[in-house]
Amino acid sequence: CRQALRSVPGPEVDFARAEREHQLYVGVLRGKLGLQVLELPADESLPDCVFVEDVAVVCEETALLTRPGAPSRRKEVEAMKRVLESLNLNIIEMVDENATLDGGDVLFTGREFFVGLSRRTNQRGAEILADTFKDYAVSTVPVHDSLHLKSFCSMAGPNLIAIGSSEAAQKALKTMQQMSDHRYDKLTVPDDAAANCIYLNIPSKGHVLLHRAPEEYPESAKVFEKLKDHMLIPIANTELEKVDGSLTCCSVFINKASEL
Amino acid sequence: MGSEEGWRGGGGRATIALRWGPLCRVSMAVFTGSLRSPRDAEAAGGAGPADRASKILCCYPVGIVDFILQIFKIPTGVKVSAVIMTTEIGSETEVKKDSEQLGPDKAKDKSEEASETPGDQKSRETSSGEAQDSSVPAPTNQSSPSSQKKEKSSSESKGISRFLPPWLKKQKSYTLAEPKDEPKKRATGEEQVAEVSESQAVEGVAQPRKSLEEATENRQNAKADDKEKHSVSSAEIQPSKEDGKETEVEEVAEKKEEKQEEKEKRETKEVQTAEIKIDNIPQKSPKKIKTVQCKVMLLDGTEYSCDLEKRARGQVLFDKVCEHLNLLEKDYFGLLFYENSEQKNWLDSSKEIKRQIRSLPWIFTFNVKFYPPDPSQLTEDITRYFLCLQLRQDIVSGRLPCSFVTHALLGSYTLQAELGDHDPEEHSSDYISEFQFAPNQTQEMEEKVAELHKTHRGLTPAQADSQFLENAKRLSMYGVDLHHAKDSEGVDIMLGVCANGLLIYKDRLRINRFAWPKILKISYKRSNFYIKVRPAELEQFESTIGFKLPNHRAAKRLWKVCVEHHTFFRLLSPEQPPKAKFLTLGSKFRYSGRTQAQTRQASNLIDRPAPYFERTSSKRVSRSLDGAPMGISDQSLVRDFSATGGQAAGDKIIDLEAAGQAKLKEGGREEDESPLKTPQLELTQDGKPPVVKTEMVTISDATQRTEISTKEIPIVQTETKTITYESSQLDGNAVGDTGVLVSAQTITSESISTTTTTHITKMVKGGVSETRIEKRIVITGDADIDHDEALAQAIKEAKEQHPDMSVTRVVVHKETELAEEDED
Secondary structure (H helix, E strand, C coil): CCCCCCCCCCCCCCHHHHHHHHHHHHHHHHHHCCCCCCCCCCCCCCCCCCCHHHHEEEECCEEEECCCCCHHHCCHHHHHHHHHHHCCCEEEECCCCCCCCCHHHEEECCCEEEEEECCCCCHHHHHHHHHHCCCCEEEEEECCCCCCHHHCEEEEECCEEEECCCHHHHHHHHHHHHHCCCCCEEEECCCCHHHCCEEEEECCCEEEEEEECCCCCHHHHHHHHCCCCCEEEEECCHHHHCCCCCHHHHCCCCCCCCCC | CCCHHHCCCCCCCCCHHHHHCCCEEEEEEEEECECCCHHHHHHHCCCCCCCECCCCCCCCCECEEEEEEEEEECCCCCCCEEECCEECCCCHHHHHHHHHHHCHHHHHHHHHHHHHCHHHHHHHHHHHHHHHHHHCCCCCCCCCHHHHHHHHHHHHHCCCCCCCCCHHHHHHHHHHCCHHHCCCCCCCHHHHHHHHHHCHHHHHHHHHHHHHHHHHHHHHHHHHHHHHHHHHHHHHHHHHCCHHHHCCCECHHHHHHHHHHHHHHHHHHHHHHHHHHHHHCCCCCCCCCCEEEEEEECCCCCEEEEEEECCCEHHHHHHHHHHHHCCCCHHHEEEEEECCCCCEEECCCCCEHHHHHCCCCCEEEEEECCCCCCHHHCCCHHHHHHHHHHHHHHHHHCCCCCCHHHHHHHHHHHHHHHHCCCCCCCCCCCHHHHCCCCCCCCHHHHHHHHHHHHHCCCCCHHHHHHHHHHHHCCCCCCCCEEEEEECCCCCEEEEEECCCEEEEEECCEEEEEEEHHHEEEEEEECCEEEEEECCCCCCCCCEEEEEECCCHHHHHHHHHHHHHHHHHHHCCCCCCCCCCCCCECCCCCCCCCCCHHHHHHHHHCCCCCCCCCCCCCCHHHHHHHHHCCHHHHHHHHHHHHHHHHHHCHHHHHHHHHHHHHHHHHHHHHHHHCCCCHHHHHHHHHCCCCCCCCCHHHHHHHHHHHHHHHHHHCCCCEEEEEEEEEECHHHHHHHHHCCCEEEEEEEEEEECCCEEEEEEEEEEEECCEEEEEEEEEEEEEECCECCHHHHHHHHHHHHHHHCCCCEECEEEEEEEEEEECCCCC
16 A cells, blocks of 8 residues: 555655554454454555445445546455455445545445545435435535545444534534434544544444544544543554545445355 | 524515514413393294303413403303404504404494505405304394395405494394395305205305305406416515515405405305205205215225315315225325326315316325324324325335335335235245335345245234334435426426425435525525525525426425425414415415324324224235326326316416415414314314314313423424413303304404404204304514403403303413524
8 A cells, every 4th residue: 555545745654554553453343343354355456455445335235336536446346346245235336437436435324324525426426325225315515625524524423423623524514414304413523534433333342432542633532532431442543544544444344244 | 583483485474583573472361251142042032041151361471462252152142252362462452453343333434444454454354254154144134135245245346344343233134135136046065055054044145155256256367367467476576575575565466366265265164064964954955066076096096086066175075085084183194186297286175176176187196295204103003004005105106215125124014014924825925026015126125025024923014004104204205295496507406395394406415405494484486496594603694595496386386385394394383374464475375284283282182992994905006006106097197188277377376376365364263263173173073973162172272282382382482371261151061062063154354463363153052053253362572462451452342242242261371482592
C-alpha cells in the first residue's frame, strides 16, 4: 500500500508499522472479539486493496459489489466477489459504467442508508444501492471536503452517530437529520478522523466500540471513554491514515457464519 | 405563535397562529336546558312536561372560550339544551352578535346590516337555510309556499339573515309550504323521507329546496368558467402573498359555491334521515327514488354493489361499504375513483358523489388512505386484516418495493394467515405458486417462502397478520403516496406524502425531506405546487420551494393529499375552515374527517366482540394477478369513459373547489361540535338502529377532546379545564334513552372573531318528538376574555331566542396555551 492513492501528499507510510497496526486490528477482531476473519490475499498491483470496505456493501443477506470511484481500484472487486460468493450471499454487481460507489460513502444506520455523494461516489451508484436494498430508505448527502462520508462519521451505537466537529461534518449531520424520519443520538468528537469508529454488537460481548487510540486523538478518545455501556477498544491507525485510511475502511462486516 | 400548524394549503390565508398570536384557549360551557314550548306541545298534542333544571358552568382565565349551549325541546314540554362552544373572540360582544343572528326577531332587523357585511351575510344565509330544514319537523304553521320559495331563492342569491333566527316560527311556515309551488317533481329520497315522517308539509319544504338547488346548479354551470378563472387566479396569488393579505380576498363565485354546497349537504343529510325513517316505517315508500348502481372493488378482490340515491354524498357510500365490511375503524380508509389509469382521486365524503365523478362510471375502489405508522395500535384485527390486504396489493403491484428476503418473509406470513400451519401433506411443493408475493416471483422466492412458512407454526391468522404488518411498516415506502413532479430545474422527481411529512425522491433516492413541522404552508397555483418552509436554524427567512406537476389537477390533488395527511397525522382535530370573509382567495378545502388522534380515541370506545370475518383464500391474490391488481382493473374500465371525464375537467375543478368549501364548513362544524361526536353517530349507524346520543355524550366527547389536546397536541401545549353543569333529569335521559333520529342539522355562523355552531336534532322517542338545539360558541383570543360575562350573555341570549326551551346543560372548556414551543 505504499503506492496507495492519497488525497494529499504527505509523509511516507511506514510499511512495517502499518502492518503491525493492521495485525493488531485483525487480532482484536479475531482474538479478542472472537469474530471469524477472512483475509483477502494482498495484491501488490492493487495498492489500495487493504481498504476492502470500499468494494462491497453487505447488509443482511445481500452484498452489493461496488464500482469504486477510482479506476485503479476496480479490480479489487474480483477478490471480494470470490469470498462473498463462498459465503452464499445474494450478490449484486454494479455493472453500470456510469455508476461509481465507494463503500466508504455508505453509512448504514440499521434503519436506513446514507450515501455520500463525493468524488468517489455518484448519484447513479447511490441509485443502484437503493435498488439493491429496497427495504431501506436511501438518502444522499453531499460530501465536499473529505474523501468519503465516513471520513468524518460512523455509527457508534445502535442509534448513535459519531460525528466530527468540522463544519463540513456538522453540515452533513444536519442533512442526515433532516432526511431521516428517525431521530439519532449524536456523539460529537473533536477530530473528524476519530469519528470513524467501528461499532459491533456481539451477542456474548454486548456493545463493542473500536476507536482511535488516545495517543492519536486524545480529546476524541476522552469523548469515547464516556460511553459507559460500551466495551471500548482503542486502536491506532497512524500509518494508513496517511493514505486516507480509517478504521472502518479495512473490513467488511458480515453477519453470517462462514462455512469455510 | 406561528406554529407550523398554522399553514393552510393553497388558499393563502393568514395562518391561525399568526392571527391569534399566543394562544389561550378557553373552552367554555355547555348548558342544556329544557323548557316548555307551547308550540311544540301543540304539535305533539301533548301536555308539556316539567322544565328541566339548567346548570351553568364556567370559569376561565384567558384565551379561547368554548361554550356549548344545548337547547332541548321535547314533545310535551320543550326541552332546550343549548351548547355554547368555543369561538375565537376577544370580547363577549361577538358572542352577542352571533346569538342575535339566531334570534328570529332580531334577525330581521339585522338583515340590512347583514347585506352590508357580506361575510356575515353568507353565514347567515347558510344558517337560514338550515333553519328552514329544521322547520320541517314541526308542521303546524301555514304560510304561502310560494313566498317561502321566493325567500329561499332570494336567500340564495343574497344573504337573507332574517330566516335564520326564528327556527320555531319558520318551522311552521315551512311546513305549510306546499307541493304545488314546485313544478319540479321531487323524486329524490330526501323528499320522500320527509313525506314519510311529516307528510306534505315536509314535502313542501323539500321542493323549494330542490328548486333552489337546481337554480344553483344552473348558476353554477353558467358561471363555471368564471369560477374557474377566479379560483385559478386566486391560487396564483396565494404563494406570493403575505399571509395576512391572503386571507382577505374572497371570490364571489366561491362564496356561491359554498352556499350551494351547504345546500347539498343539507340535502344529503335528509337523505340519510330518510333511509332511517324508511327502515322504521316500512309500509310507506310510495315514491320512487332515483338511484344509481355503484360498484366498489374491495380489497379482497370481490365487488360490492349497491344502489345509491343519485345525489348521495360520498359518505353514504363509504358508510355502506364499511358496514358491508363490518369495519369500524374506517377513518384510515377511503374510496377512490379513477379518471384514467394514472389519476386516482379520493372520493370526498362530504360531497355529492355525482359532482365528483361527473360522467365517470360509478365504480370505486376501497383502499387504505392513511397508513397507520404503527398498525399494532389499531384496535381490531379486522382493521389490520384490511390493511394487510392493501399492503399485499401494494407489494404485488410494485408500489411498495421490498427486498427478496422481505418478499419471502411477508409472503410466508400471508401463507400462515390464510392457510394456517404448514402441512407437508396438504401443501405440496407447488401450493405456493398459486399465491402472488412479489411483482416478479421466482422459484427461489417461493422456496424461501415455504421454508419460512414452516417456521411460523402456531401463529393464528391474526398474529400472522400482525407480524406481517410489523415487518411491512418498516419498509421505507410504507404509506408513502408518490406523485410525479419536476423540481425548479426541470428534473424529474417524485414527491412522497406520508405520515411524517413530504419526501422528495429522485429515482429511488431520497434527496430531501420536509417534516410537517418544517412546513409552514402548502399551496398550489396552476400546475405548480409550493411549500413554504420554516427557516433553518441560522437563517432568517422562510423559503418557498416550488415543484412543477404535470397539470393543474395533479397539483391540486397533491395539495389535497398533503392537507389531508397533515391534518390526519399531525393535528389533533381537523383545522377550522377559513373564515368566510368577503373576497378571500383560494380553496377552502380542509380535511373534514377524523384525525388519527380522534380515530384512536374513538376506537378505544369500540366495544364489541371481535367480529368474525373470513380471510379470502390466497387465490384472491393470484386472481388479482390474472387480471391486474384491483385498482388497475377498474382503471381499465374507467378508461373508456375517460374521454368524457376529461372534457368535464374544467367544470370539475370548480366543482372540487366547491366541495372543498363545503367541506370547510362542515369540518368547522364537526370541529366545533366536538370532533368525537360525529364519529359516534357514525358508529351507531353501523348496523345498530340509528341513534342520536344525547348531550351527555356530546359533552363527554368534548371533554375528551380537550383532554387529548392537553396530552397529545403536537402544536401547542395547552391546559384545559372543562366544567359541566347539567340538570339531573337530563342525565337519565341522556344515557340510555335513544330515539329515532328524524333530522339533524348543523348551522355555522361566524363573525370576525366568533364562531357559533348550532346543531339541531329532532328525534322521535316513543312517539314523542323532541328537539334539541346545541350551540357551540368558540372564542379565541390572546387577550383576557371575560368568560363569565361571555357565558352569561350567551345563556341570556339563548333564553331570549328560545323562550320555550330551557337550558339543560352548559359545558365550558378552557384551553390556555402553556408554552410556545415548536416541536421538533
